[in-house]
Amino acid sequence: MNKRSTFVERILNWHRNNRRNFPWRETSDPFAKLIAEILLQKTPAERVLPVFIKLNSKFPTPHELSKAGLSEVEDLVGALGLKKRAIYLLKSAKTIVDKFNGKVPDNLNDLLKLPGVGLYTASAVLCFAFNRDLPIVDSNIARILTRVFALNISSKRPQLDKSLWEFAAKLIPKGMGPRFNEALIDFAALICKSKPRCFKCPLLDICEYALKTKKQKNPIKNNEK
DNA sequence: TTCCAGATCC
DNA sequence: GGATCCGGAA
Incomplete structure (x- = not known):
């Protein structure tokens, strides 16, 4: 061998x-996994945990998050640092609603159009949410x-x-x-x-x-x- | 002080 | 290729 x-x-x-068990690993919801991946960028999973739970329970869908106020999202994710992610999360939700019919894209090209989503995050979503090798x-x-x-x-x-x-x-x-x-x-x-x-x-x-x-x-x- | 599931702008 | 964003735990 x-x-x-x-x-x-x-x-x-x-x-x-x-x-390790994390809520974003329990769900099969692509949007929850996308949110998690953005929060996990340069951020330890243990610290993401409480923030993810709050964010995902308050805004479980792209439609709901897209209607949130920026300050509201900032308050939820700000403690993690890299605060621009609040803007990225909001814009990504809006983009998904406006351009992708409310569904997280299942291809690399479209995922990369989401602000705050680079090659790693896009690949992670394709792998974990859409079961791609x-x-x-x-x-x-x-x-x-x-x-x-x-x-x-x-x-x-x-x-x-x-x-x-x-x-x-x-x-x-x-x-x-x-x-x-x-x-x-x-x-x-x-x-x-x-x-x-x-x-x-x-x-x-x-x-x-x-x-x-x-x-x-x-x-x-x-x-x- | 360093380090952390990166992305973006230069 | 480099700089910058970022707070909080080790």
């Missing part, structure tokens, strides 16, 4: 016992892949590197895009963090980063807690 297959299998296996590469997933496979990405932001998206695409087991991508996100959040928790990582024997660290006699710090 090659390394990539081993990686995929172990990530999926790890995820069976370590999946598309890669999603954020800074966290980029961190996992570059560490484990010792990928040398010159870009200061590997998550924007096209070759990394292609690499991620090849890893996805057919028909398992949502599960695999969710597993990567959780693995990055719980194990392969910026300060990695290598002591509880199931990839130690195949991870180039861990192997290199070991070779340097530079014991991996456990950073417990």
Whole structure:
């Protein structure tokens, strides 16, 4: 079995016992998932949680959110920082109502027309809301892949590197895009963090980063807690 | 102080 | 490619 297959299998296996539960993962509503993805941009999921619940219960549909006042949306999401997202959320809801018949677009081209929606968010919506086997590469997933496979990405932001998206695409087991991508996100959040928790990582024997660290006699710090 | 499920404008 | 947006937790 090659390394990539081993990686995929172990990530999926790890995820069976370590999946995080969030309300945006329970619903199949594309609009709820879109809202969640926008709130999750550069924002820890634990902090998004209460805001998402309030926003989604108060404005569950594009039509209802499109009629909200900006200050009202700002009050709800402002605590998360990156306040322009309040404007983006409102404009996106309006765009969905005006141009897409009140339904979240199910194609990349139209999703990218929504303000505040870039390649990552659009791909995440297609994957998680419309069950598409598309890669999603954020800074966290980029961190996992570059560490484990010792990928040398010159870009200061590997998550924007096209070759990394292609690499991620090849890893996805057919028909398992949502599960695999969710597993990567959780693995990055719980194990392969910026300060990695290598002591509880199931990839130690195949991870180039861990192997290199070991070779340097530079014991991996456990950073417990 | 750094870091965080990015996007936008320059 | 770089700067900026952003508050709050570690």
